Amino acid sequence: MEKIEIMSDKMKGLDYFFYPKSVAVIGASEEENKIGHVILKNMIKAGFKGKLIPVNPHEKKILGLKCIKSVKEIKVDLAVIAVPAKIVPKIITECGQAKVKAAIIVSAGFNEIGNVKITKELFQAMQEFPEMRVLGPNCLGVLHVKKGIDTLFLPRERLGRTPDGRISFASQSGAIGSTLIDWASMKSYGINKFISFGNALDVTVTDLLEYLNKDKETKVICLYMEGLEEGRKFLEKAKKVSKQTPIVVLKGGVTTQGKKAAVSHTGSIAGEARVVKAAFKQANMIEATSFEKLFNYARVLSNEPLTKGKRVQIITDGGGYAVLAADFTIKNGLELAKMNEKNLRKIRQVVPPHAELGSIIDLTGDATTKMYKTAIETALKDKNIDMILLIVLFPPPLLEKEVVYEIIKLHKKQVKPMIVVSASGKYTEKQKAIMEKEFVPTFTFPKSAAESLKALYDYSLFRKKIKR
Amino acid sequence: MEKIEIMSDKMKGLDYFFYPKSVAVIGASEEENKIGHVILKNMIKAGFKGKLIPVNPHEKKILGLKCIKSVKEIKVDLAVIAVPAKIVPKIITECGQAKVKAAIIVSAGFNEIGNVKITKELFQAMQEFPEMRVLGPNCLGVLHVKKGIDTLFLPRERLGRTPDGRISFASQSGAIGSTLIDWASMKSYGINKFISFGNALDVTVTDLLEYLNKDKETKVICLYMEGLEEGRKFLEKAKKVSKQTPIVVLKGGVTTQGKKAAVSHTGSIAGEARVVKAAFKQANMIEATSFEKLFNYARVLSNEPLTKGKRVQIITDGGGYAVLAADFTIKNGLELAKMNEKNLRKIRQVVPPHAELGSIIDLTGDATTKMYKTAIETALKDKNIDMILLIVLFPPPLLEKEVVYEIIKLHKKQVKPMIVVSASGKYTEKQKAIMEKEFVPTFTFPKSAAESLKALYDYSLFRKKIKR
Numbered sequence: 001m002e003k004i005e006i007m008s009d010k011m012k013g014l015d016y017f018f019y020p021k022s023v024a025v026i027g028a029s030e031e032e033n034k035i036g037h038v039i040l041k042n043m044i045k046a047g048f049k050g051k052l053i054p055v056n057p058h059e060k061k062i063l064g065l066k067c068i069k070s071v072k073e074i075k076v077d078l079a080v081i082a083v084p085a086k087i088v089p090k091i092i093t094e095c096g097q098a099k100v101k102a103a104i105i106v107s108a109g110f111n112e113i114g115n116v117k118i119t120k121e122l123f124q125a126m127q128e129f130p131e132m133r134v135l136g137p138n139c140l141g142v143l144h145v146k147k148g149i150d151t152l153f154l155p156r157e158r159l160g161r162t163p164d165g166r167i168s169f170a171s172q173s174g175a176i177g178s179t180l181i182d183w184a185s186m187k188s189y190g191i192n193k194f195i196s197f198g199n200a201l202d203v204t205v206t207d208l209l210e211y212l213n214k215d216k217e218t219k220v221i222c223l224y225m226e227g228l229e230e231g232r233k234f235l236e237k238a239k240k241v242s243k244q245t246p247i248v249v250l251k252g253g254v255t256t257q258g259k260k261a262a263v264s265h266t267g268s269i270a271g272e273a274r275v276v277k278a279a280f281k282q283a284n285m286i287e288a289t290s291f292e293k294l295f296n297y298a299r300v301l302s303n304e305p306l307t308k309g310k311r312v313q314i315i316t317d318g319g320g321y322a323v324l325a326a327d328f329t330i331k332n333g334l335e336l337a338k339m340n341e342k343n344l345r346k347i348r349q350v351v352p353p354h355a356e357l358g359s360i361i362d363l364t365g366d367a368t369t370k371m372y373k374t375a376i377e378t379a380l381k382d383k384n385i386d387m388i389l390l391i392v393l394f395p396p397p398l399l400e401k402e403v404v405y406e407i408i409k410l411h412k413k414q415v416k417p418m419i420v421v422s423a424s425g426k427y428t429e430k431q432k433a434i435m436e437k438e439f440v441p442t443f444t445f446p447k448s449a450a451e452s453l454k455a456l457y458d459y460s461l462f463r464k465k466i467k468r
Numbered sequence: 469m470e471k472i473e474i475m476s477d478k479m480k481g482l483d484y485f486f487y488p489k490s491v492a493v494i495g496a497s498e499e500e501n502k503i504g505h506v507i508l509k510n511m512i513k514a515g516f517k518g519k520l521i522p523v524n525p526h527e528k529k530i531l532g533l534k535c536i537k538s539v540k541e542i543k544v545d546l547a548v549i550a551v552p553a554k555i556v557p558k559i560i561t562e563c564g565q566a567k568v569k570a571a572i573i574v575s576a577g578f579n580e581i582g583n584v585k586i587t588k589e590l591f592q593a594m595q596e597f598p599e600m601r602v603l604g605p606n607c608l609g610v611l612h613v614k615k616g617i618d619t620l621f622l623p624r625e626r627l628g629r630t631p632d633g634r635i636s637f638a639s640q641s642g643a644i645g646s647t648l649i650d651w652a653s654m655k656s657y658g659i660n661k662f663i664s665f666g667n668a669l670d671v672t673v674t675d676l677l678e679y680l681n682k683d684k685e686t687k688v689i690c691l692y693m694e695g696l697e698e699g700r701k702f703l704e705k706a707k708k709v710s711k712q713t714p715i716v717v718l719k720g721g722v723t724t725q726g727k728k729a730a731v732s733h734t735g736s737i738a739g740e741a742r743v744v745k746a747a748f749k750q751a752n753m754i755e756a757t758s759f760e761k762l763f764n765y766a767r768v769l770s771n772e773p774l775t776k777g778k779r780v781q782i783i784t785d786g787g788g789y790a791v792l793a794a795d796f797t798i799k800n801g802l803e804l805a806k807m808n809e810k811n812l813r814k815i816r817q818v819v820p821p822h823a824e825l826g827s828i829i830d831l832t833g834d835a836t837t838k839m840y841k842t843a844i845e846t847a848l849k850d851k852n853i854d855m856i857l858l859i860v861l862f863p864p865p866l867l868e869k870e871v872v873y874e875i876i877k878l879h880k881k882q883v884k885p886m887i888v889v890s891a892s893g894k895y896t897e898k899q900k901a902i903m904e905k906e907f908v909p910t911f912t913f914p915k916s917a918a919e920s921l922k923a924l925y926d927y928s929l930f931r932k933k934i935k936r
Contacts, residue, residue: 175789393647424648
């Protein structure tokens with residue numbers, strides 16, 4: 001099923017969050033600790049190519065950019081609002097009057113801390129301009145590296161930014177969303193669009209699902225959710241989207257004021273979690289039970305073709321890791337592939353005599369790039385094999401660095417799912433980063449690799465089922 | 469129960485693997501790709517302070533060190549043997565004649581590949597000199613950074629070495645053991661003694677258990693085992709040792725020639741695993757089900773005091789992470805602590821008005837070092853609290869770097885177990901590395917932190933029980 005591209009006007013409005021031609025930062029400041037300063041700086045560092053305008057009635061220039069006194073002086077696509085909560089309604093009215101297309105309210109201090117009065121005021125101001133889409137309040141906004149959009153108010157020295165990729169990630173919690181971005185950046189995991197949607201007074205997670213499903217750059221949608229606010233509406237949308245774009249979801253704890261106090265010795269959250277789990281499943285979403293799994297599943301689902309079956313060929317240069325991988329493959333309900341005898345003989349010709357070629361292809365600690373190349377090429381052609389789990393330990397000195405580029409080249413063919421397990425340290429992490437940037441999913445230990453192949457297999461089965 | 473220090477002569481012999489005054493590298497070479505070259509280089513780089521002697525009949529100097537033709541020319545404590553398998557028996561005889569105290573045979577090509585003849589020859593040669601302890605063959609030997617011993621034949625550029633620590637780690641598999649060392653080094657986890665024991669013709673894992681239990685520098689023993697060769701003997705020893713030193717064990721797959729072929733679609737390994745699991749439990753060992761857990765449990769058990777109870781106080785600067793931590797605390801059978809009202813008021817005086825101080829102490833995104841200091845000091849004194857789970861998110865700009873040193877200082881008091889959760893990227897990893905080097909256990913996500921506190925609680929309960 002191909003992605004459908006008919007978008008309502010309301011949906012099209014979301015484009016301005018990710019592809020604006022001009023951005024105003026309202027509340028920009030020369031003071032380094034101020035949120036408005038950090039956002040402006042990050043937009044500059046992100047390399048935004050459009051017009052970038054600081055808005056501050058008391059300054060002439062900020063960070064070398066000419067300042068305006070009010071957003072009303074100018075026509076902009078996107079306004080990022082970083083002013084105290086109490087004047088946000090007024091600013092939103094100004095944005096509406098200035099025909100701003102989209103606004104991100106990063107300011108906090110609304111319903112999330114029980115401030116009903118100011119939240120109502122804000123909501124009323126928003127109602128006056130229904131065409132202007134609003135993200136937040138109490139959010140970090142958007143990171144879209146490809147277009148140089150970075151409204152996260154956390155300094156780049158302290159919080160890394162991800163390379164471009166095929167996963168888009170929407171998070172209810174700004175703190176968790178951004179620390180996951182930081183973690184993913186350290187791992188060189190690519191993210192296309194990151195959205196911290198906060199209190200969701202206008203743009204909801206349901207809207208984002210619909211938008212990202214239609215977004216051609218998004219191959220997988222990742223969600224971090226604490227509550228299930230729009231309940232039924234969200235689940236219905238998710239059920240539809242899942243048929244075209246895999247949704248990987250992680251359910252967090254509940255952080256709103258009221259519920260937080262409810263966290264107690266009784267573990268009442270666990271009960272709620274069971275209900276949510278069942279709902280996710282019914283909507284055909286893929287539930288991740290840890291932060292690592294969220295991105296593990298998403299990386300495999302976004303970068304690998306769907307699999308035709310569950311037979312996994314393990315190719316390795318370390319016996320111990322391979323047997324663990326075999327163990328986890330079986331534990332996850334997948335099978336070990338049995339390579340055709342003729343093909344095994346082909347590999348036999350290039351490997352050392354003591355290499356074992358059984359249900360595992362063990363190239364031994366003497367493995368070279370050539371051996372890996374032959375084994376992978378053969379496995380890609382073998383009809384008894386559905387997926388390849390490649391184990392590459394880099395410390396043995398005989399293994400040339402070139403193996404990384406050979407794997408990338410073979411992976412690009414996208415004949416079958418192929419992922420890499422590679423423990424462990426700094427040298428290895430560098431090799432893995434090179435592969436990640438070229439969209440080869442890498443893992444440190446066999447367990448998570450096998451689990452991720454299982455997620456891919458399950459989703460492939462689901463897609464096959466709905467096709468019938 | 470204090471560690472007992474009575475050692476048999478045979479046990480004392482093991483000292484020469486870790487504290488030799490002189491080391492001969494037999495098979496040292498000028499060729500960079502040769503194992504004997506890499507080992508000699510690593511011993512130099514490790515900063516070994518004793519006499520280091522390359523042995524090679526064809527060279528005068530290797531890496532600037534004067535070479536001898538045969539080990540018989542000299543008296544050394546430790547010989548590291550890196551020559552082809554077929555001449556190893558002869559070399560072992562020479563070592564015995566030269567009254568070498570301990571020998572590490574890194575050479576492979578013995579029983580692990582079914583080479584019975586040469587294995588028998590080696591075994592016979594060893595029998596002639598029962599006082600000489602032998603590690604291996606088919607192993608990586610020893611890494612003991614404190615004394616500059618590094619017989620691992622993997623280049624330091626490709627495989628990192630750990631800082632000194634309180635955990636000792638014995639691994640049956642050299643490849644898995646060394647990649648875990650590499651991984652631990654990247655995380656700045658301290659390791660006191662690492663031993664890859666390979667085929668264990670003389671020194672067995674049971675011997676190592678006994679030795680490490682008596683070793684004052686070892687607070688926790690980590691084991692990676694593939695088979696259970698010495699079965700009953702090992703388990704009996706483990707049962708005794710566990711009463712004094714926690715043993716964390718990870719069972720890998722089975723990599724010996726015969727069993728590897730047995731890995732099949734039937735998943736027969738799973739059955740064996742259940743038996744082993746039960747045996748570990750009976751011996752009061754702590755089983756880790758993943759590589760991460762092996763070091764997670766070990767770090768907490770080696771660096772924290774035993775806990776008096778299961779009440780965990782969560783202190784945080786990020787609400788979402790705290791609620792997840794609370795959730796996992798409860799899921800792991802622990803409880804959320806309830807701080808005394810008077811103490812809560814103390815903290816109330818230093819935190820922002822919107823900070824929530826319930827079963828979780830949330831210092832908010834405006835947290836400062838001072839707030840953390842007050843909250844931790846108060847929690848350390850509060851009698852309703854047994855353990856502290858500290859969440860520190862570093863990206864918010866208000867949090868000073870000093871918080872790391874304040875945590876280290878308070879942790880050093882060892883009043884109660886206290887561990888740190890801190891997601892995520894490069895900046896944060898630097899802060900975590902500083903803490904790890906000062907023995908504060910750090911975690912990326914709340915799940916593993918809660919699991920590790922549970923492991924500490926279980927072991928503390930066990931110790932309490934045997935004390936009665």
